[in-house]
Amino acid sequence: MRTIQLGTSSLEVPVVAVGCMRINSLEKAEAERFVQASLEAGANFFDHADIYGGGACEEIFADAIHMNDDIREKIVLQSKCGIRKGSFDFSKDHILTSVDGILKRLKTDYLDILLLHRPDALVEPEEVAEAFDKLESSGKVRHFGVSNQKPMQIELLKKYVKQPIVANQLQLSITNANMISNGVNVNMENESAIDRDGSILDYCRLNDITVQPWSPFQYGFFKGVFLDNEEFPELNAQIDEIAKKYEVSNTTIAIAWLLRHPARMQPVTGTMNIERIRDCVKASDVHLTREEWYEIYRAAGNILP
Template sequence: MKYIDILNSDLKVSQIALGCMRIAGKTPEQLEKLISKAMDLGINFFDHADIYGGGKSEEVFGEVLKRYPKWREKMIIQTKCGICKGYYDFSKKHIIESVNKSLERLQTDYVDVLLLHRPDALMDPKEVAEAFDELYENKKVKYFGVSNMTPYQIELIQKYTKHKLLFNQVQFNVVNAGMIDSGINANMTNPQSVDHDGGILDYCRIHDITIQPWSILQASWEKGTFLDHPDYQKLNDLLATLGEKYKVNKSTLSLAWILRHPASMQPIAGTTSPDHLEELCQAVDIELSREDWYALYLSVDRPLP
């Protein structure tokens, strides 16, 4: 495993994080095997959210930590808050209550990182700052970040809080690469030139915010994975060909495509299979050539101006 030093913190995080969205249905014994495998592979970062499994994901993770309390010292645990049924809530009251409930479910005294999950249109950044201060002063959260936010949304929060926002978790993969598209098609009028996120990729690089790609193998919620999907035949054919060249499977190569970008991203691997996790971790040792990276990028019917 390779690691990333997060600037403005003492965090040294594994380049791949284990996403815990899908663990709700696992028994503590099954999850124990997955976590143990992750740590054996060098993964020290575990990504949660209060809504994953309706809280069940954090609960079963907490059961494992109860059995192996010394594991907590080796872990960087991240959770997220703000998504409620039918609305978003970044009020001070909700943020603090959400963290307290996550701590109870996780059976730990603190989380290392808290992310605000999705932008709340009714957000008062002063309230957010007050919540961050209280959580930090009470030693319940060490570091903070956001998820699915644009540069100006981040700027608005950062204006009022003294805590450096360290992460922005956004959707990104070879199929969903809008933050690459708009940059490549700058000064053009084609659909790919439309900037949907305010230049978030360059913004995060300038401000030392680590991007955490989520949904690393998903085309969409409706279609599921792009791997072996008939709508992405050209991509899959190329993944198979290049897989032989680099001696890895399609999923590993897809993750290597993300890691090839020089922004030092930290992808969230949401698998619950120890074997698949081991395959994905092989991606940290692969460096795609520039030609192969662009070939994969263009295989999803994108123009190169």
């Protein structure tokens, strides 16, 4: 699979990341087959979070991949922390405790990347900086990033944190594309012109932060997938037409649409289906034309001024 540089780090990573939020829905043998199929397809970047399955997803993954030192050096592991039941927590103690739990469950000595999961309204960036310094000096975490954060939230962290922010994981799909559409509809009096994220897409491009789109097939906030959904007839007709041209599935085209954007994104899949993860990986080899990209964009109901 094609690779990109993750932020300003030295990591070369696959353009498609394997999200493991639903791996606890698989039986042991199924999880082993899924992880192996991902590796065979070149998808060796695995995204986790300490809240997925209450931590069970990390344990299941470690068992499914038969974690050992040899395997560990062949994969890239990313996990997230900061969400607690009823609150968010970026305190030094919580970050450090969370990482220790993550490493134990994943049966590894280090994470390649740690992301702060959702913005903590009570964040004290000095504490985050202390936690990151300790994690880096101990070798427990090699690179750091955030998730669901706006430019000024990242800037506040950067005032104290010395490590580069290499990634920002954000909700983005063909049907959830406000971070793109608000930049298209500048100064227009329509819903698409509303800037809900402080121009985070441009900010990440300007600062060499890799955008990792999560839920690349979802519409709304986990309302369901738009592919083969009767609520999106025009969009699916357009995707299917382009998929036929490239002789790939509609899944492949949905990921290829994100990869066509020059921000050099790294979509995070959520599927536990082997054929679908293979279809996601195939998007690495599909380069949509400018016209095709805009045809899909408009078919989703996104307007051009």
